[in-house]
Amino acid sequence: MVTKHPLPGSERHVEKGTKVIGQCDPAERIEVFVMLRRQQQAQFDALMSRIAADDPSVKPLSREALAKDYGAAPEDIAKVRAFAGAHGLAVVREDPSARTVVLGGTIAQFESAFEVKLERYQHHVAGPFRGRTGTISVPDDLHGIVEAVLGLDNRPQARPYFRIRPPFVPARARQVSYTPPQLASLYQFPQGDGAGQCVGIIELGGGYNASDLKTYFASLGVSEPTVTAVGVDQAGNQPSGDPNGPDGEVTLDIEIVGAIVPRAAIAVYFTQNSDAGFIDAVSRAVHDTANKPSVISISWGAPESVWTGQSMQALNSVLQSAAALGVTICVASGDSGSSDGSGGGDQVDFPASSPYVLACGGTHLTTSGSSITSEVVWNDGDLGGASGGGVSTAFPVPAWQQGLSATSTGGGSQPLSGRGVPDVAGDASPLTGYEVLVDGAQTVVGGTSAVAPLWAALIARINAAKGQPAGFVNAKLYKAPGVCNDITQGSNGSFAAAPGWDACTGLGSPNGEKVAAAL
Incomplete structure (x- = not known):
């Protein structure tokens, strides 16, 4: 029996x-x-501990070595x-x-x-x-x-984190918008075009039109990048014609990455929006021996409570493999503030809460000419969205966040009881958003969805200049004070910005040159 x-x-x-x-x-x-x-799980866990501790003697595994020893x-x-x-x-x-x-x-x-x-x-x-x-x-x-x-069930698992600027905003709200190259310049990204790198982008639906990309890159005066659609589990590049749907996400991600690193190859992994589809697409990107992305951008997620234990564990395990391979994964932290739109108390978003990704929160940017004059936590109020962030209940405090505290809006701070989210931030308010072209329409978009590809493009520039992947970057960034522009004003609901790391904007927005030096 x-x-x-x-x-x-x-x-x-x-x-x-x-x-x-x-x-x-x-x-x-x-x-x-x-x-x-995984084969040799204990040995793999020991390797992960050394990566988390930023042990300089650890070199990224090849995809072949990972398969042989830990497949x-x-x-x-x-x-x-x-x-x-x-x-x-x-x-x-x-x-x-x-x-x-x-x-x-x-x-x-x-x-x-x-x-x-x-x-x-x-x-x-x-x-x-x-x-x-x-x-x-x-x-x-x-x-x-x-x-x-x-895959026994195919319920929709995640949502994209982009917000199209509403046509009507309060008169007092000053609206500005930026092209991705302008933001790269404001954030002092090191020079470079990403040549020799591949950036992977995960999409759970929608698609892009080649004509949009051609027009967009020509309007910016940058060369058009090579974009490859990779279909996972019977999915593919299927634009719906609705810029407010997943097409908005797909096009935003490609246009931000392509505008900043036009000579990097871009591989877009399309799958169904289910936990099985999401995990399989990330896995295919991480283990892709044809395109070999060195950076992967993910702008989709859901509150930790929405995931089953097995699917969260399965995806986290794929993200661990990425860290072992030296693949950097940038993930949007969510657009619904400290509640993550969960409807019940504070929650963080997964996969942003995985300790093996760079979680990307949002800011509201004010500039004058070619410099930033102020930057605060992105929080456009109840109807407008806010930077996702808080403390994970699924993952313990990683080595590189030991000793940090989360400052609450009511004053006072609590030592982290779990993985703190986000790690870093960048411009995300639709009121100071990104100029993109989606389904033939010029539009301005914000959301932490834009921040993940922004950081992915920065890492791709750094990788190209260095001739090797930066890999798992979190430990290095937390050890290098001053690599980010510290955001000290604003809140995302329950958490407030504060000097140093906080649960709204992490370490802050990038100073690209300093990030490059730290990595």
């Missing part, structure tokens, strides 16, 4: 505002991806194959380096294999999706081997 074990962290509940609307078609075919444990064991993959065979499931794809096996089959086959019931749900905001409640079960011989089973 086969004993079944609940998979830790796979528990799903019926969310508020969600109801069951019917059964799934048992003959419908779906794909599910299974993530396996999935061949015998573990064989066990998943045998399990698939026993349940009539097909093995669609195996990637030992990414520790994933993708299985294909009918809903009835997957229900039986993992002892779940899949139903059709409707959510008042997210719309219809396939979902489940309770836990996923795995048999004895996969117990302890399988870390996550993703």
Whole structure:
């Protein structure tokens, strides 16, 4: 008799505002991806500790070395194959380096294999999706081997963090806008065009029009970068024609990166908006041996409470692999202040809260000529958005944040009880936003979504000048006081800006030359 074990962290509940609307078609075919444990986990953890401590003797692993030493064991993959065979499931794809096996089959086959019931749900905001409640079960011989089973449900997981400037703003609000090269200059980015680098961009929907990019880069007088769309899990570059939808995010990310590092290659990984899609796209980017991005920009996320334990763990594990490979990952910290739009108390956004990424918060910028005259926390009030930031309840305080405190709006400060978010910041208010061209329309956009590609472009310039990747940058930045413009005014709800690190803007906005010197 086969004993079944609940998979830790796979528990799903019926969310508020969600109801069951019917059964799934048992003959419908779906794909599910299974993530396996890492070989030599203890050795890998020791390597991660040395990276977090900024040990200068640690060199980035090659993708081949990571696969060989810390990928999935061949015998573990064989066990998943045998399990698939026993349940009539097909093995669609195996990637030992990414520790994933993708299985294909009918809903009835997957229900039986993992002892779940899949139903059709409707959510008042997210719309219809396939979902489940309770836990996923795995048999004895996969117990302890399988870390996550993703894709049984396909509910929308994340949201993009860009905000188009509203057409009507209060008369007193002074509106200005900047091109990405102007911001690079204001933030004193070192000279460079990113030649020889590849920047990866993760997108959960939407697309870009080549004609928009051509027109935009020509209007700035910069050469048009090479942009490659990489389809993940049957997704691809599919512009909807709606600049307020995901197209706005996709185009914003490409235009900011391309305008600042026009000679860097840009690889855009398109996937479905589900936890399985999100994790698979990041994994494909990190392990991509064709494009080999040295920097990855992610402008999507969701409050920590929205993620299951297994999906958060699975994505964090991919982000760890990126750090080991020397790939820098820049992530938007969210646009809804200290609550992260969760509707209940303070929360931080994931994947920004992963200790293996550079979390990017937002500021409101005031300039005169070619210099910054003031910079405060981005907070445009209830309707306008604010820099995401706070303290993680999922991840402990990393080595490089030991001894830091979060200052609260009411005065007083508390030592960090978990990973503090964000690490750094940059211009994010739509009132001082970025000039972009989306679906044929000139528009001004803000949001922490713009800050992640801004920092990614800075890192790409630094990598190109240095001829090697900066890799995991957090420890170095926290050790180098003064590399960022310290933001000391404003709040994002529960947290206030303060001298040094704070839970609104992190260490501050970039002084590109000083960041380059520190890295």
